[in-house]
Amino acid sequence: MKFDSVIIGGGLSGLTCGIALAKAGKKVAIVAAGQSTLHFSSGSFDLLGYDAAGNVVDNPLEAIGQLETSHPYSKIGAENIEQLATEAETILNESGLKVKGHVRKNHFRITPMGIMKPTWLTLDDYFTSETAQALPYKKIIVANIAGFMDFPVEFVAEGLRKTGAEVETKILSIPALKERRLSPSEMRSANISKILSTEETLQEIADKINSCSSDAEVVLMPAIIGLNNSQNVAILRSKVQKPMYVIATLPPSVPGVRMQKLLRGYFEKSGGLFMLGNKATGAVIENNKVVALTTSALTDDNLIADNYILATGSFQSEGLKSNYVKVYEPIFDLDVDADSQRTEWIDENVYKAQPYMAYGVRTDSQFKTQKEENTIDNLYAVGSVLSGHNSIRQADGTGVSLITAMAVAKNILNK
Amino acid sequence: MNANIAKKHYDVIIIGGGATGVGTARDCAMRGLSTLLVERYDFTTGATGRNHGLLHSGARYAVTDKESATECIEENMILRKVARHCVEEHDGLFITLPEDDLAYQAKFVESCLAAGIRADIIDPEEAKRLEPSVNPTLIGAVRVPDGSIDPFRLTIANVTDAKLHGADILTYHEVTELIIENGRVLGVKLRDNKTGEMSEARAEITVNAAGIWGTLIAKMAGVTVNMFPAKGSLLVFGHRVNNMVINRCRKPANADILVPGDVITVIGTTSDRVPIETVDDMRVTPEEVEVLLTEGAQLAPALATTRILRAYAGVRPLVASDNDPSGRSISRGIVCLDHETRDGLAGFVTITGGKLMTYRLMAEIATDMVCKKLNVDKKCETATTPLPGAETSPIEEPKSHVYAFNARVGRHGTYASKVVSKDEIDNALVCQCEEVTVGEIKYAVENQHVSTLTQLRRRTRVGMGTCQGELCALRAAGVLCETCKKSVSESAADLADFMNERWKGMYPVGWGSTLSEAQLMSNIYQGLCGLDNFSK
Amino acid sequence: MAENLQLLSISENNLEKCLKCSICTVYCPVAGVTPFYPGPKHAGPDGERYRIKDAVFFDEKALKMCLNCKRCEVACPEGVQIADIIQSARIKYAKHSPGLREFTLANTDLVGSMATLMAPVANFATGLSPVKAVLNTAVKIDKRRKFPAYASQKFETWYKKHAAAEQDKYAKQVSYFHGCYANYNYPQLGKDLVKVMNAIGYGVKLLDKEKCCGVPLVSNGFIEQAKKQGEINMASMRESVKQGRPIITTSTSCTLMMRNEYDHLLHIDNKVAQDNLSLATRFIYKLVESGEVKLAFHDDYKKRVCYHTPCHMERLGWTVYSTSLVKMIPGVQFIMLDSQCCGIAGTYGFKKENYEVSQKIGEPLFRQIEEANVDNVITDCETCKWQIEMSTSAKVLNPISILAEALDVEKTIELNKK
Structure with missing residues (x-):
């Protein structure tokens, strides 16, 4: 099958890059070996949360100028980031993901452990704060669903209390979930969400919340509404008398699943072909150009394209692999930036910077990859598979995904 | 510390919460002695919690150390009865590979039989049929009554029974000093390692059962017990590769025992002499990993391509007798020292040497000595009295369709029914890999000296599975925080420590799926949740 | 090592x-x-x-x-x-030996051939409430379940009578693994396939011996029989390939089983299927894409359709072939449904204890189908068809059937002559 561009990987970077290309009229296919890390989403997109010393970044755009030259942002140039960030934000909004936040000013999200982390954009139904020290509300109720263990409600409440707010926790016993609670292994966000998806169940939740929140200024609950229907959160909010926001849970992330669906939907609506469960297995490379991609499902039917984009993610997504002797990129065997000695990959303190986190494929300023030190002219890399950034240390993972996706789409369109 | 404990005058204080210490406490309590056990951290934090979990048949020592071999097989048969819920009876193979001397096999079998160990030579083809994972190039095989034993369950069963017989147990109480007056040990000075509070406890006899740390306790008493710290490293594989223990039929060497235990397989060990100052922080080196893998793949080739979950190391508490740097020619023999006759220090006994397999016998010997000193004439009954959880057999019919029930029976034996299970919330799984329920956590908190995640792991296996705590650690932290009425900041610091402790076992084998798992774990805990090193 | x-x-x-x-x-x-x-x-x-x-x-x-x-x-x-x-x-x-119910559901070909012989009686009987009550209680097949109808003439019989003789006149040929469904329940699908293949210049032969692929056997616990039948199918396919005929099917589940699962589930050597077995839609799409074959459609053909992705199609990763092929028909207004399970899963939904679960699973799909307001639902799976037709007002067609409907056979033959 022939395309203008074939993207390997159907997560945040692959999809947004695909959307940008498809919107420009290109024929684009995405092959995705499985579902993506969007399923672990916090509900936010981080551009740059911490500087190299670990200090909270207030204005990401300013701080990007201080990054090391190996960082993907540095290849794009600090001066170009704002434009790309705007484009990414536009794509998110057009996909149906309403976000809040500004590229020149980080805000704070509240984690499932009640910790404030700086971020760039957050889904508009999430609870956020302009500063880490004070919240916009003083009297808060955090309500969890009875039997839902993936939202440690006391941790969240305690975190909020640190800002001086008065926080009460409530456990909502929703009759519709009575049967679900019988499952010892599947009382999980996604399954709860599937049940809490009808008008009646949303009304039930709202009634419970309304009956216990008369003193509160705001009600917070775990992000478990709206797996299949993005309207459900809005419906619930309309039924709750007080302002209501959600806070991220442990995976799977319900809003993350929704993001995946909405982005895929927008990609397909823009004319793209999304092939889930199809794993890229190898490629034919001639004269430093990829001429064909082989996949697990389409045997004897190679994918042919002018340009290929590697958006396969890091180790946890199998974009990078490692074994006893090396770190490698499994589809093309591209050159990677990684230490050769296994003992150098890790630090024995899990809370220190783990070198492996910054490993990835080596690219030039255009994000063209290389193999055996030769640049591959039509194979680009985007997102977490890129080397040179540690998203745990700097809170820049989703930002790198979005910004490099936009940059590569532009590079290809300008070719 | 409980004020009653300070006021009491005990018959006996036992120092050390390993298998030997808790076994001695149980034995003493069963013989009617008023007993206090003190442990500086948690149970099983020394060699008890850091070995193969092998229910030795004794065959391994048959050729070189008949006495140990005989002790092993006798204890082996006893433990199958009194600790049946901690034991898996699957037998073991001693295999001869083409590069080994097959003549050794005859000598081996002869020595086993002489020590009273059943040893059947079987056809290599039969061996392959019995244990499909075995190296197919084997040229000889002997079947012996090896098995596996869960040292965590074993220890906690002893603790439970000691308490049922009236013993007092203090964990997180470290002996800082022995109280000595007029050539007699009168008791111990203790520091509460959680609060820093100091206290004293007094008894007629103090038993030093502190494993490798016993050398330091002896030093406090002004006597010398030369110990021989021999570090042994082991690797845990992701699932049960073999269903029988696999050993090499040759003179004992590195990494020649492969033990299936619960849902995993363990290969070990290496053996290296280490300085006593280092025994509190054992790390597995890349060289040790290499040896374990290379040698392990000789026993079962599948190990070369099987995921490794973690690496760990323990220190054998051997009593030094010569300068063999490998530590292997030393007998694992039991050493029970009466310091009154040996050093002129009354009221002080050291029980050391031995091995997990002979913990009960060691306890019996030490208790016999204590009783003799106290003029108590009561016979030891631990060889015939089942531990709590092991009273009947079969323990309980397996139940279909009741989640975690079979896993729970495996961990608690007849005590499975005591695990809290009053509603669906109690039955919810916190750790799916190891099938640990909310109710089991509550039970551990109420009955098994648990207030931290690491303690909980030792009691329930929470976080010991494939993912090493990827989702369950935070769930468990939430349940613990609520059940123990801990503060959130304390719980968060505990979680931070727990994750670093998990990492300590993962990084030496940080490649392949384990590295991917580590990344996912970091992304969830540090990225999504914002966990950091709160305790520092 | x-x-x-x-x-x-x-x-x-x-x-x-x-x-x-x-x-x-x-x-x-x-x-x-x-x-x-x-x-x-x-x-x-x-x-x-x-x-x-x-x-x-x-x-x-x-x-x-x-x-x-x-x-x-x-x-x-x-x-x-x-x-x-x-x-x-x-x-x-599995310790429990399968019972009468499992036997009935698993042996689609045996039960199918008996039923075909007496199709009018069988259809009448399986639709009758006393019979359903017996199925419900004794055989534990849910009484609310509509049984698929059996055709009065097997596809194989029709083929031998009406099609076999003409197939040799085509220079290029394929073998058709029709599966139990096309044979016993819906021979029209087989007829449609012959029509389309003949139009594009391919003769359609049957395999020397075709046995049920084994999907219902495995899920109902008849493992040994599944293995035996699998070996026979693979031997037939090897023979077919030797004679230059690749094999095509119209069933996603049969394809997935034989191509992707025989080896590791049943330990059958299935290389021949991996290399030479394809869904008909994929086979045709590739011919069209490469320019080897051209298709012509009736100018006045107009239909609003939606495509339902069967679970096993999702696993095969071949949805793109069927949908692309249907989209080639100019008069077709195409709607893609969300890819989700219909709940039937072969014989699963027939079992009494699964009925509720089965229907609950399908509910969102049924709703989407009713809202789509289409002339036909298109899908590549026979059991999805039963489930959707039982649970919605829609009429379901295989993509090959809609192709056969829309295809201007004369023009297509003409186009492909050149």
């Missing part, structure tokens, strides 16, 4: 690659509608570690609830074959 030291991680069905991320549980249709199924992760890789330890951990009742839809496998980022872990466990540990 040392040279391979930890370079590769090998475990059956990639068991050990599971990172416990739980993504699979989001996409499990069963776990979403009943609390009694432990979910793919727990029934699959988690449970397998325990089952390896001791068969006592095999929870037959829970594992039986797995539909084998394989959506967990499609979702898994690490390539863990979750459904295959569950199926293998059922094959390995």
